Amino acid sequence: MRYLHTMVRVKDLDASLAFYTTLFGLEEIRRHENEKGRFTLVFLAARDDLDRARSEKAPCLELTYNWDTEDYSGGRNFGHLAYEVDDIYATCQNLMDNGVTINRPPRDGNMAFVRSPDGISIEILQKGSPLPAAEPWASMGNTGAW
Ligand SMILES: C[C@@H](O)C(=O)SC[C@H](NC(=O)CC[C@H](N)C(=O)O)C(=O)NCC(=O)O
Numbered sequence: 812m813r814y815l816h817t818m819v820r821v822k823d824l825d826a827s828l829a830f831y832t833t834l835f836g837l838e839e840i841r842r843h844e845n846e847k848g849r850f851t852l853v854f855l856a857a858r859d860d861l862d863r864a865r866s867e868k869a870p871c872l873e874l875t876y877n878w879d880t881e882d883y884s885g886g887r888n889f890g891h892l893a894y895e896v897d898d899i900y901a902t903c904q905n906l907m908d909n910g911v912t913i914n915r916p917p918r919d920g921n922m923a924f925v926r927s928p929d930g931i932s933i934e935i936l937q938k939g940s941p942l943p944a945a946e947p948w949a950s951m952g953n954t955g956a957w
Pocket residue numbers: 818820848850852873875877
């Protein structure tokens with residue numbers, strides 16, 4: 812068995828692609844338009860995963876865009892997507908400079924959280940940093956300043 816992808820439904824495909832590719836740095840590796848089902852699937856991969864994602868279709872993020880407007884209530888059972896970055900501060904600064912809220916700033920230098928246009932939580936981890944203690948942000952006395 813191997814991991815293939817995580818699928819999230821998006822309300823606005825253009826806004827989601829602008830966030831996940833232009834701002835966050837993922838790249839589109841394939842797309843499937845389904846006329847009969849009236850939906851579009853777009854598969855995205857992180858730069859360091861591109862070769863494997865193109866040849867083995869994994870690991871990917873699958874965006875599903877239903878052409879007929881649907882409202883998606885955020886399922887509490889879904890947690891987050893997690894990506895490792897070379898420079899967490901530069902990543903967060905670029906996102907913030909482009910209007911993305913840093914819901915959990917990288918004050919500890921190794922973990923931050925942002926949300927996609929659809930409210931999907933995204934964990935950003937600094938490459939080479941130890942996995943952070945699983946402490947709730949507020950309990951660490953943090954106010955959001957970083
Ligand atoms: C290509 C493969 O990775 C898929 O996930 S296709 C699965 C299929 N997706 C759809 O039909 C997309 C449109 C649908 N209206 C939807 O919003 O899911 C599917 O079976 N989806 C059902 C699901 O629960 O994922």
